[in-house]
Amino acid sequence: MNSFQLLRVALRSLAVNKLRSALTMLGIVIGVGAVIVMIAVGAGAQARVEEQIRALGSNLLLIMPGSTTAGGVRMGFGSGSALTEEDVIAVNREIPEAIAAPALRGSAQVIYGNTNWSTQIFGVTPEYLDVRQWPLSSGRNFEPAEMAGAGKVCLIGATVAKQLFGTSDPVDQVIRIKRVPFTIIGVLETKGQSLMGTDQDDLILMPISTARTRVVGSANAAKQRSVGTIWVKVADGLDTKPVEEQVRLLLRQRHRVQPGADDDFSLRNLQEVMSAQEASSRVLALLLAAVASVSLLVGGIGIMNIMLVSVTERTREIGLRMAVGARTRDILGQFLVEAVTLSLIGGLIGVALGVGTASAIASFAGWRVVLSPESVVLAVAFAFGIGVFFGFYPARKAAQLNPVEALRFE
Amino acid sequence: MDGPLLRTNQLVKLYTMGDSEVHALDGVSVEIGGGEFVAVMGPSGSGKSTFMNVLGCLDRPTSGEYYLGGELVSALSGDQLAAVRSRQIGFVFQHFNLLARTPAVENVGLPLVYQGVASSERQTRSLEMLAKVGLQERSHHHPSQLSGGQQQRVAIARALVTKPLLILADEPTGALDSHTSLEIMGLFQELNRQGMTVVLVTHEADVARFARRILRFRDGKLVADEANQQVDAAAELAAA
DSSP: OOHHHHHHHHHHHHHHTHHHHHHHHHHHHHHHHHHHHHHHHHHHHHHHHHHHHHHHOSSEEEEEEOOOEETTEEOOTTSSSOEEHHHHHHHHHHOTTEEEEEEEEEEEEEEETTEEEEEEEEEEOTHHHHHTTOOEEEEOOOOHHHHHTTOSEEEEOHHHHHHHHTTSOOTTOEEEETTEEEEEEEEEOOOOBOTTSOBTTSEEEEEHHHIIIIISOOSOGGGTTEESEEEEEEOTTSOHHHHHHHHHHHHHHHTTOOTTSOOSEEEEEHHHHHHHHHHHHHHHHHHHHHHHHHHHHHHHHHHHHHHHHHHHHTHHHHHHHHHTTOOHHHHHHHHHHHHHHHHHHHHHHHHHHHHHHHHHIIIIIOOOOOOOHHHHHHHHHHHHHHHHHHHHHHHHHHHTOOHHHHHHOO | OOSOSEEEEEEEEEEEETTEEEEEEEEEEEEEOTTOEEEEEOOTTSSHHHHHHHHTTSSOOSEEEEEETTEEOTTOOHHHHHHHHHHHEEEEOTTOOOOTTSOHHHHHHHHHHTTTOOHHHHHHHHHHHHHHTTOGGGTTOOGGGSOHHHHHHHHHHHHHTTOOSEEEEESTTTTSOHHHHHHHHHHHHHHHHTTOEEEEEESOHHHHTTSSEEEEEETTEEEEEEEOOOOOHHHHHHHO
16 A cells, blocks of 8 residues: 555545544644744744844943942942043043943923923933944934033934924924923934833933033032943954953042952943843743643644544454455554644644734734744644654554454454 | 365464463364355354454464465465455455445445555446445445445455455354345355355354355364255245
8 A cells, every 4th residue: 555545544534533533633733833823922022132132232331330338338329439421531542442432311301392291311422322323313413512512402312203293303493401492413213112111212312511511410519520321332243251351440440449349330241131131032932832842742642542542443443454455554554644644734724823823913912923934844843743753652553453353342 | 276275284273361271273174175155153162263264364373284275374474464365365244344434335445455456446346346246326325324234245345356266254144134144145155156265154054054065163173064955045035
């Protein structure tokens, strides 16, 4: 009997028991569907994280003022001695592999015409856009004269542009921040949500000197040259770790930190944060796929169960087939093909179900899903393998029946 | 071919049950020629079913030889026996053993599937055999749509479709009423008149009287081998 005839015999046997075949398949349908959906959702989450990492830039160091200890009481970050613009200049001068850009943060109510909006204000230098890898969608960056002269100009984020100007062009318009008129010289491109879920486009950038005098204020004269955070971009293609150490050493020297004492600043390597995030999202994707595989496995056990019942129930049929000339391998082949056919058809229906469900999740829940052809091929191949694996034992049991006893079986 | 169609020499079949050994067959030597119509008789436990299983190549003797068509088949492997069953033996069973929810024509063609015969030829030969047993009108009926006698006719057509050397019938009328039994025995006699060798296993003298030779078994031994004045089933059916 050739394989085509085997397939015909198997299909006929399955067709004779339509409901049972359908129910047996259901296990594989759900299993394969679940694997495809879970892989798609997991891959979607991973793609999202990777996209955010690209948006933030993975070769960044973030320096913030450190904590101090006063009489045994440890204060939070920012309580330590301030970072200053001189620190920024020193990093840029001493470490050629790095570009440092300061940011001084405040918040203010912004007014344009009869609308207003509360947003964050960042005092920055022109390098900020380069360091954050944040291009402009229109307009221009700050000019040296504006930096030196505390020019009343600003760049606005996409969210602010939308809130204040709707669809019209904000460039060259004048907005009022703390009663001071500022000219908008450009609009930043959309960056989307941060990893923590905050809207990164809800901000206004202005020269750091302007921010200090006009917006953030200078309640403490001693902190006149202080900055909130310093972003450091490591040149492309370089390992961030040695540069991080250079920056740490330089700042410790400048702040006269004694050897052995803790840093009076906090230095974070975003590449490490990112790779940790990426690893956790990958683990999540793997976990989802693994859980889904368990249901596929359960489906396979269902196939074995039904095939065993089927072999017992059809013992006389097997005896008859042997009597009319079926060899061991004909019987083995018939039951194996039945099991594989069940799992393969179930697998294909499962693919359709999985792709449909993943698309539905994407359009209704708005989640990012990534359907890859590899996952489909993998799931179908897995279903095929399960059919062979779980079909083999019942098929062998059928093939090894004694024809005399099988024919006499009641 | 020369010599008898089948010949057994000192067939022994031993079953071990716990500590005791049971001789299901105890030195059976018999020859059956081509074209004979033999009834194998005996009470249950006499060894007639075991004898039939050995003749049908479903089972192997513990010792002794069995030649079928001149070939020593008692020494063959399982798959070689399957090939012998496929080409040379047609089975008819008490409970018909048709595949449920499968049309008569496909039931008849089943042995040809295992010979690797192409679908269209299978169809032709199966329809031919159904016509021979008088069921050409019912070729696409499922077993559940056929009467007992019709089902047994389908089973006989299935036994004939491979053009075997002999037909082995195990209590073929055991599940049928007396009228239908006569019809089926008439069919066997008709096939036998056309040259087919028929070996019939039964415990009913009523059925055995249609054969031309009767082998009687008791306790695993062949105790009598006698010629029989054959009764014509068709004539009896007409008279009834």
